[in-house]
Amino acid sequence: MRSMTRRNRLMAAIKYLVCAIMILVIAVPLYISVMGGLKSVGQLRAEPVSLPNPVNWNQYTDMLTGKNGSFWPKLVNSVVIGLGTVGVILIIGTFAGYALARIKFKLNGLIYAYFQLGLLFPLAVAILPLYLQLRSFHLLDSAIGVILPQAAFGLAMMLMLLRGFIKAIPLELEEAAAIDGYSRFGFLFRIVVPLSTPILATVSVLTLVSSWNNFFTPLLVFNSEKKYTLPMGVMNFMGEHAADWNLILAYLTLAMIPAVIIYVLCQKYIVAGLTGGAIKG
Amino acid sequence: MAKRSIPKGSLNRANFLTLAILLGPALILFTALVIVPVFEAAIFSFYKWNGFGPMVNFRGFQNYIQFFKDAIVHKALLHNLIIAVVSLVVELPIAMLLAVIVCDPKFKGAVFFRTFFFLPYVLSEVITGVLWQFIYHPQYGLVRAIWGLFAPIETAPTLMGNTTTLLWAILVVIIWKYFGFHMTIYIAGLQDIPREQIEAATIDGASSWQTFISVTLPGMRTSIQLSVFFAIIGSFQLFDIVWAMGKGDPVNAGETIVTYMYKIGLQRFNIGYGGTIAVCIFLICLFFNVFYQKILVREDD
Numbered sequence: 329m330r331s332m333t334r335r336n337r338l339m340a341a342i343k344y345l346v347c348a349i350m351i352l353v354i355a356v357p358l359y360i361s362v363m364g365g366l367k368s369v370g371q372l373r374a375e376p377v378s379l380p381n382p383v384n385w386n387q388y389t390d391m392l393t394g395k396n397g398s399f400w401p402k403l404v405n406s407v408v409i410g411l412g413t414v415g416v417i418l419i420i421g422t423f424a425g426y427a428l429a430r431i432k433f434k435l436n437g438l439i440y441a442y443f444q445l446g447l448l449f450p451l452a453v454a455i456l457p458l459y460l461q462l463r464s465f466h467l468l469d470s471a472i473g474v475i476l477p478q479a480a481f482g483l484a485m486m487l488m489l490l491r492g493f494i495k496a497i498p499l500e501l502e503e504a505a506a507i508d509g510y511s512r513f514g515f516l517f518r519i520v521v522p523l524s525t526p527i528l529a530t531v532s533v534l535t536l537v538s539s540w541n542n543f544f545t546p547l548l549v550f551n552s553e554k555k556y557t558l559p560m561g562v563m564n565f566m567g568e569h570a571a572d573w574n575l576i577l578a579y580l581t582l583a584m585i586p587a588v589i590i591y592v593l594c595q596k597y598i599v600a601g602l603t604g605g606a607i608k609g
Numbered sequence: 610m611a612k613r614s615i616p617k618g619s620l621n622r623a624n625f626l627t628l629a630i631l632l633g634p635a636l637i638l639f640t641a642l643v644i645v646p647v648f649e650a651a652i653f654s655f656y657k658w659n660g661f662g663p664m665v666n667f668r669g670f671q672n673y674i675q676f677f678k679d680a681i682v683h684k685a686l687l688h689n690l691i692i693a694v695v696s697l698v699v700e701l702p703i704a705m706l707l708a709v710i711v712c713d714p715k716f717k718g719a720v721f722f723r724t725f726f727f728l729p730y731v732l733s734e735v736i737t738g739v740l741w742q743f744i745y746h747p748q749y750g751l752v753r754a755i756w757g758l759f760a761p762i763e764t765a766p767t768l769m770g771n772t773t774t775l776l777w778a779i780l781v782v783i784i785w786k787y788f789g790f791h792m793t794i795y796i797a798g799l800q801d802i803p804r805e806q807i808e809a810a811t812i813d814g815a816s817s818w819q820t821f822i823s824v825t826l827p828g829m830r831t832s833i834q835l836s837v838f839f840a841i842i843g844s845f846q847l848f849d850i851v852w853a854m855g856k857g858d859p860v861n862a863g864e865t866i867v868t869y870m871y872k873i874g875l876q877r878f879n880i881g882y883g884g885t886i887a888v889c890i891f892l893i894c895l896f897f898n899v900f901y902q903k904i905l906v907r908e909d910d
Contacts, residue, residue, distance in 0.1 A: 360744065
């Protein structure tokens with residue numbers, strides 16, 4: 329019995345060791361980014377790992393006050409595009425998801441299968457024609473030119489999650505609502521949408537995060553620097569300040585913070601969406 | 610089927626207008642921006658075209674022949690394949706190990722570890738790529754500093770400037786960023802395995818390794834299949850990280866098939882050949898998808 333507990337203790341110690349190593353592997357690059365933004369270039373070179381001494385706050389403050397780089401405008405662009413994508417996908421996705429979950433019509437199965445093709449078509453395959461199409465619609469270099477493709481490519485996933493969820497809402501509710509005189513749209517807005525809040529929240533957070541991090545679509549669409557999103561801003565800033573790694577790291581750190589905040593606040597939805605959607609699919 | 614009397618007609622029926630309002634916007638958006646472009650890519654792939662003016666220079670299968678002969682295509686596809694294989698044999702086992710550790714209810718701090726391990730997944734690929742470019746930096750980087758602890762610092766490798774190490778440098782970043790995602794899928798799978806099954810095996814005297822092989826792994830089939838699928842498809846669609854870490858260069862040492870397609874199509878404006886590459890990416894993914902489903906379906910019987 330004693331050897332058993334000793335063995336268990338050893339196992340536990342090994343487990344904690346493994347976890348501690350992984351924590352270090354994740355944390356050290358992030359630490360280096362945060363601290364690097366507080367160092368001078370000379371310090372960075374001499375002491376890449378140590379704490380900054382003296383602390384140069386000015387890299388961060390210059391960026392936050394707009395003296396250097398253009399952090400806030402890029403952040404605003406990212407927010408606008410993120411919220412725009414969420415808005416579009418929520419409206420058209422909820423409508424379509426409801427119809428596919430609840431209304432019986434001849435082509436229902438076929439239309440659902442058609443949307444599921446979206447899971448099979450990676451953005452990369454469509455990117456060249458998409459570029460030409462956005463050009464012919466005069467949507468290049470505009471936020472809408474990023475929002476619409478992002479929403480279109482997110483739709484398949486959204487419908488998969490939402491259709492299953494709405495199907496699980498008891499039909500009796502809808503019948504009761506119909507007897508109470510609700511129209512189909514009344515039912516959709518007053519009963520289905522409120523009941524679907526958890527899944528809509530999940531879809532919103534997932535869409536927001538993927539829009540926030542998306543680089544391919546904005547790269548395709550934007551020409552003018554003032555419309556760039558944060559990931560593009562990072563690449564652009566790096567191109568302009570190739571040697572000033574302390575500035576680049578400060579920019580990186582600031583650009584990372586919003587995603588980390590979203591993650592910490594909405595972790596539940598992100599994980600549920602990825603695993604729930606994944607397992608059911 | 611009991612007949613219910615409900616005013617305003619049957620709930621299961623809807624007139625065309627209602628359907629059009631509900632499904633129309635989604636159908637239009639999806640068709641215009643997902644389906645049509647994919648088919649257009651297929652059409653472009655038979656032409657030589659720079660994206661301007663009429664498409665007149667029909668080339669038949671010439672672009673496809675070029676694709677099969679193109680040395681950079683071979684290189685890029687080999688890179689994609691290496692990334693896929695390394696993801697499977699390195700990343701997924703790490704993810705599995707961590708999932709098993711943090712899924713043990715007696716393991717204190719499990720929630721904290723899970724949260725932390727997933728964190729890199731929510732960072733943007735570009736930010737991650739640039740950050741690691743700094744870590745590998747030949748003058749400032751962490752890798753250089755660590756090297757300096759064990760060997761003369763002047764001999765520190767320039768991982769990203771070197772054609773043999775670049776791909777491996779990128780692979781480390783991919784694993785760093787995505788292992789938490791796979792771990793999360795595995796955790797979901799582990800939580801679906803009834804606790805009693807594992808306890809029963811333990812009571813029967815099975816060691817934890819035996820329990821893992823005979824109870825846990827089979828119980829996680831679905832989640833393993835999923836993570837393998839994501840790892841392979843993801844490898845063949847890789848773009849952002851590579852782009853942020855030197856755009857696949859020097860000399861195509863980190864090129865993936867999507868970065869190459871982007872360069873051909875939107876930097877050299879060879880839309881026709883770019884379309885060919887796009888179609889081939891699609892066919893590879895489709896082939897893998899069908900092949901994978903077939904094997905799984907057969908084994909599930």
